[in-house]
Amino acid sequence: MESVSFPPLSRVAVCGGTHGNEMTGVYMVRHLQKEKIDKIGSVSVSTVLTNPRAVEICRRYVETDLNRCFTEALLNSPVTDSSPYELRRAQELNAQIGPKGSKEAMDLIIDIHNTTSNMGLCFIFYSIDWFTLHILKYLQSKMASVEVRAIQLDIPIAEAYSLESVGKHGFAIEAGPQPNGVVRADIHNMVKEAVDHIFSWLQEFNSGNTFEGGEVEAYTLEKSIDYPRNPVTGEITAAIHSQLQDNDFKLLQRGNPIFMSFSGETVKYDGEDLYPFFVNECAYYEKKIAFHLARKIKLTLPPIKVTG
Amino acid sequence: MSSYNNTARFSEARRVAIFGGTHGNEMSGVTLVNLWTKNGTEIQRKGVEAVPFITNPKAVEKCTRYVDTDLNRAFTPENLSAPGGNDLPYEVLRAQEINRIFGPKGSPEAYDVIFDLHNTTSNMGCTLILESSKDHFNLQMMNYIKKAMAPASCLVLMNEHPLLKYSTSRSVAKHPVGLEVGPQPQGVLRSNIFEAMRVILKHALDFIELFNEGVEFPPCTVEVFRVLEWIDYPRDANGNIIAMVHPNLQDCDWEPLNPGDPMFQTFDGKTIHYQGSGTVYPTFINEAAYYEKQQAFITTRRETLVASAIIKA
Numbered sequence: 001m002e003s004v005s006f007p008p009l010s011r012v013a014v015c016g017g018t019h020g021n022e023m024t025g026v027y028m029v030r031h032l033q034k035e036k037i038d039k040i041g042s043v044s045v046s047t048v049l050t051n052p053r054a055v056e057i058c059r060r061y062v063e064t065d066l067n068r069c070f071t072e073a074l075l076n077s078p079v080t081d082s083s084p085y086e087l088r089r090a091q092e093l094n095a096q097i098g099p100k101g102s103k104e105a106m107d108l109i110i111d112i113h114n115t116t117s118n119m120g121l122c123f124i125f126y127s128i129d130w131f132t133l134h135i136l137k138y139l140q141s142k143m144a145s146v147e148v149r150a151i152q153l154d155i156p157i158a159e160a161y162s163l164e165s166v167g168k169h170g171f172a173i174e175a176g177p178q179p180n181g182v183v184r185a186d187i188h189n190m191v192k193e194a195v196d197h198i199f200s201w202l203q204e205f206n207s208g209n210t211f212e213g214g215e216v217e218a219y220t221l222e223k224s225i226d227y228p229r230n231p232v233t234g235e236i237t238a239a240i241h242s243q244l245q246d247n248d249f250k251l252l253q254r255g256n257p258i259f260m261s262f263s264g265e266t267v268k269y270d271g272e273d274l275y276p277f278f279v280n281e282c283a284y285y286e287k288k289i290a291f292h293l294a295r296k297i298k299l300t301l302p303p304i305k306v307t308g
Numbered sequence: 309m310s311s312y313n314n315t316a317r318f319s320e321a322r323r324v325a326i327f328g329g330t331h332g333n334e335m336s337g338v339t340l341v342n343l344w345t346k347n348g349t350e351i352q353r354k355g356v357e358a359v360p361f362i363t364n365p366k367a368v369e370k371c372t373r374y375v376d377t378d379l380n381r382a383f384t385p386e387n388l389s390a391p392g393g394n395d396l397p398y399e400v401l402r403a404q405e406i407n408r409i410f411g412p413k414g415s416p417e418a419y420d421v422i423f424d425l426h427n428t429t430s431n432m433g434c435t436l437i438l439e440s441s442k443d444h445f446n447l448q449m450m451n452y453i454k455k456a457m458a459p460a461s462c463l464v465l466m467n468e469h470p471l472l473k474y475s476t477s478r479s480v481a482k483h484p485v486g487l488e489v490g491p492q493p494q495g496v497l498r499s500n501i502f503e504a505m506r507v508i509l510k511h512a513l514d515f516i517e518l519f520n521e522g523v524e525f526p527p528c529t530v531e532v533f534r535v536l537e538w539i540d541y542p543r544d545a546n547g548n549i550i551a552m553v554h555p556n557l558q559d560c561d562w563e564p565l566n567p568g569d570p571m572f573q574t575f576d577g578k579t580i581h582y583q584g585s586g587t588v589y590p591t592f593i594n595e596a597a598y599y600e601k602q603q604a605f606i607t608t609r610r611e612t613l614v615a616s617a618i619i620k621a
Contacts, residue, residue, distance in 0.1 A: 030548065031575040058600075059372075116493040179429040179493030181596035185552040185573045235342070239499040260499050262343050282495040285371075 001213050001302040004130060008206040008306050009107040009169070013046040013097045014195065016112045018067050018163055019283070020054025021180035024191050025112030041203040046106070050093055050163060053085060058181050060283055061086055067111075070165055072158040075100060090163075098166040101157070109167030110198065112191060115176035116282040118246040121190055124151045125171040126160045132171045133216050133301050138201045139194055140216075146190055149249065150218035151277065151294065177246070180282055210305040219249070219275055219294035226288040228259055228267060237261055240280045240290060248277045252293070259290070315524065316444045317621035321420040321483070321516050325359045325410050326351065326509065328425045330380050330477045331597070332367025333494040336505045337425025337487075351509070353517040363406060363424075363477050366398060371495050373597055374399055380424075383475035388413065403477070411480040422481035423512060425505060428490035429596040430605075431559040434462040434504050437486030438532060439479065441468055446483050447615035448525045449515045456511040460504075463562060465591060465608065466532040472606075485512070491559075494596055524619040533562070533589055533608035540602040542572060542580060550574055553594045553604055561591045565607070572604070 014032060016025025032047040039045060049055060051066045062085045069075075069090035075098075079088050097106045108131065121143075125132045132150070139148045151174075157165055164170030173194060178187045205211065227236040238259035244252070252258070252269050259267035274293035278284060281291075328341030344351050344360040351358040362368055366375045376397035387400045388407050396404075410419045434457065436450050454462050465488070467473050478484035487508055492501045519525070541549040551572035557565065564587045565571070572580040582588075588607035592598060 027549075027552075027575060035576075116496050177493075179491075179496075179596050181494065181599065182429050182594055183549075183552050184594065185555045185558060188552060188575070189555070189573075189577075236497075239339075239497045239502055242499045245499060262339065262502075280496055280498070282493055285495065 001300065003210065003213075003303040003305060005305050005307040006131070007308075008042070009131070009202055010043055010206065011046070011106050012043050012108045012110065012202065013048055013106045013167065014110050014112070015048045015050050015097075015163060017049045017051050017055040018111055019060045019065075019113060020051050020056070021058050021060055022112075022114035022178075023181065023183040024114050024175055024178065024188050026055055027183050027188065028112060028192065028195070040199045042206045043199065043202050046097065048093070048097065050111075051086065051089060060180070066090060067163055068161045070094070070100065070163055071161045072100065074161075093163065094166055100166040106167040107169060108202075109164045109170035110195070111163045111170070111172045112195075113172050113174045114178040114180075114187065115174050115278065116179060117248055117277065117279050118177045119174060119248045119277055120147045120149065120176070121194060122149045122151050122174040122277075123171045124153065124164075124174055126153050126155055126157060126165055128152070128299060129169055129171075130301060130304050131169045133218075133299060134211050134304055135171075135198055135201050137214060137216050137301065138211070139197050142197045143190075143193060147249075148194075150216060152218045152220045152297075154220055205304075205306055208306055210303055213301045213303040216299050216301060218297055218299055219277065220297050222274055222293050222295050224289045224292050225258070227285070227290045228261065236285070238267060241266060244276065244279060244291070246279070248279050249275050252276050315617040315619050317619055318445050318519075319420075319621050320355065320520050321445070322355060322520065323357055323359075323419045324421045324423070324513070324516060325361055325419050325481070326423045326425065327361055327363045327477055329362040329364050329368040330424055331373045331378075331426060332364050332369070333371050333373055334425070334427040334492075335495065335497040336427050336489060336492065336502045338362065338368050339497055339502060340425060340506060340509070350506075351513060353513050355520040356513065356516055358513065361410075364399065364402060373494070376400075379403065380426075380476050381474050383407070383413065383477060383479050387475075406477060407480055413480045419481040421483045421485065421516065422478040423485050423487055423509060424476060424478035425509075426486060426488045427492040427494075427501065428488050428592065429493055430561055430591065430593050431491045432463075432488055432561045432591055433490070434460070434508055435488040435591075436462060436464045436508075437488055438464055438466040439468065439473070439476070439484050439486075441466060441532070441613055443483060444615045444618055445519075446485060447530050447613060448528065448618050449483075449485070449512060451528045451530045451615065452515040452525070453508060453511045454530070456514070457507065462508065464530060464532040465535065466611075466613075467535040469535045472535055472538060519618070519620055522620050524617060527617045528615050530613050530615060532611050532613055533591065534611050536588060536607045536609055538603040538606050539571075539590075541599070541604045542574075549599070551580055554579060557590065557605070558594060561593050562589055564588070565590045
């Protein structure tokens with residue numbers, strides 16, 4: 001494949017606390033701010049605690065999920081003092097590290113999240129972005145003891161609703177399993193190591209290194225499955241089956257158990273072979289998602305290097 | 309109940325309550341109590357009136373630990389007798405209501421047994437919480453449950469510490485029993501944790517049924533972990549934590565922690581070691597709700613308690 005060249009990535013934002021109870025990002029950003037880190041080699045770093053009011057009360061959000069507020073439509077909608085806090089905050093953040101779609105936007109936005117699901121270390125991104133995939137390939141080679149996975153949300157950027165879509169390039173780091181409100185040292189250390197490698201990669205890229213092409217596997221969201229619910233009250237009537245619990249990314253096939261009802265019946269999966277993820281994520285009960293299902297795809301990367 | 313050889317007599321344990329949702333985001337108890345409120349067949353036992361009850365409905369509705377203040381710390385004498393009506397914090401009002409229905413605390417009219425169902429983000433497995441080393445009825449029940457669950461583990465945590473003991477919702481009853489099962493994140497329902505709690509309660513109710521039928525339970529010994537102290541995270545001048553539970557301690561509830569063992573890790577990777585004078589058994593390691601209570605983990609020591617024989621009076 002032909003090599004592709006890009007201008008240097010010299011302005012990077014590291015964000016945490018987009019969900020105020022996902023603690024790895026909160027503590028990492030606080031630590032970077034305490035150490036007054038604003039430059040790493042050739043890269044200038046902005047550290048942003050994105051939802052400080054939610055962080056203060058250790059809740060996912062105050063009025064509405066901040067990480068659904070970054071569509072073009074919402075970023076351009078008129079807001080007043082009585083608009084939901086997160087809608088207003090999204091527009092502030094867009095001015096600070098965007099604006100989305102413009103020349104002034106950050107070259108790269110890294111947004112750090114946690115999940116209660118057993119997903120290990122995942123990179124979530126929208127478009128097929130060579131940077132994200134090269135960084136992922138690099139991390140996979142450097143972090144041999146950790147399974148690093150890529151999740152692609154096939155949504156056009158204008159409709160992309162999460163924070164990282166504001167930058168010219170961006171991805172969310174999703175690390176789990178970790179309960180809300182808790183900071184686990186093993187998860188923190190894994191994310192810190194990943195972020196350190198990302199900055200090494202950025203240095204190497206900016207200083208002219210060519211990164212070879214290759215193939216990367218990614219998971220692309222296909223559909224979501226809700227919990228069985230009481231048709232009248234809407235209350236859930238089953239829990240994720242113990243054979244699915246903690247088995248994110250293990251192929252799910254027709255006939256495999258997925259739920260165990262409170263009265264002891266097993267509910268089995270009836271669909272095509274797909275890969276479950278975000279299995280039993282706390283925040284998704286209210287979004288009516290017990291787990292997502294993904295297709296595995298292979299992406300071919302061209303070699304990339306910096307222009308000039 | 310003075311000597312080892314005497315059989316202690318207790319009145320029939322007829323009125324039993326099962327509390328869920330004392331913390332509104334601890335889902336096993338919320339789910340079980342809601343289930344049993346709709347269909348109580350599973351908790352029915354001869355001679356027992358078992359009442360399932362959601363203690364903090366507003367917190368359950370918001371899927372949060374509490375609305376104004378921690379209900380499981382609210383049952384102090386001051387709170388239970390506080391005037392002020394609707395100006396009082398929600399949970400203080402709830403405590404007074406619960407005390408009216410299931411108490412009054414300390415009186416002969418109080419419920420015989422209350423099981424209070426909790427989850428923890430700590431890797432504590434199945435834990436029973438005992439509030440008094442002199443409650444031979446509870447000791448015998450816990451011995452019965454442990455033996456019934458074996459080889460699966462069910463440990464007993466005893467909090468009798470004069471300063472660290474707190475006023476729980478279950479303390480309204482003559483025999484308060486805490487059930488703490490983890491690890492489970494707040495707001496999440498894990499099937500294995502849910503089923504484990506269900507099994508503990510099944511055995512507990514079986515014990516009460518047998519006791520009420522007149523079965524004599526011979527003297528026994530019960531291993532407990534006695535609460536010694538709470539250890540907080542290292543913090544900066546603003547009160548923010550500056551270190552996390554060390555990876556070597558994380559998930560190691562009930563395993564020995566020796567002086568010199570790693571205890572915390574700072575955000576830039578330095579290790580802070582345990583400086584105690586002897587081996588302790590830590591638990592409630594990295595419980596989400598305890599960051600605001602300044603508790604990274606608690607230390608305990610192992611003890612063997614002796615329970616006298618018991619029989620219905």
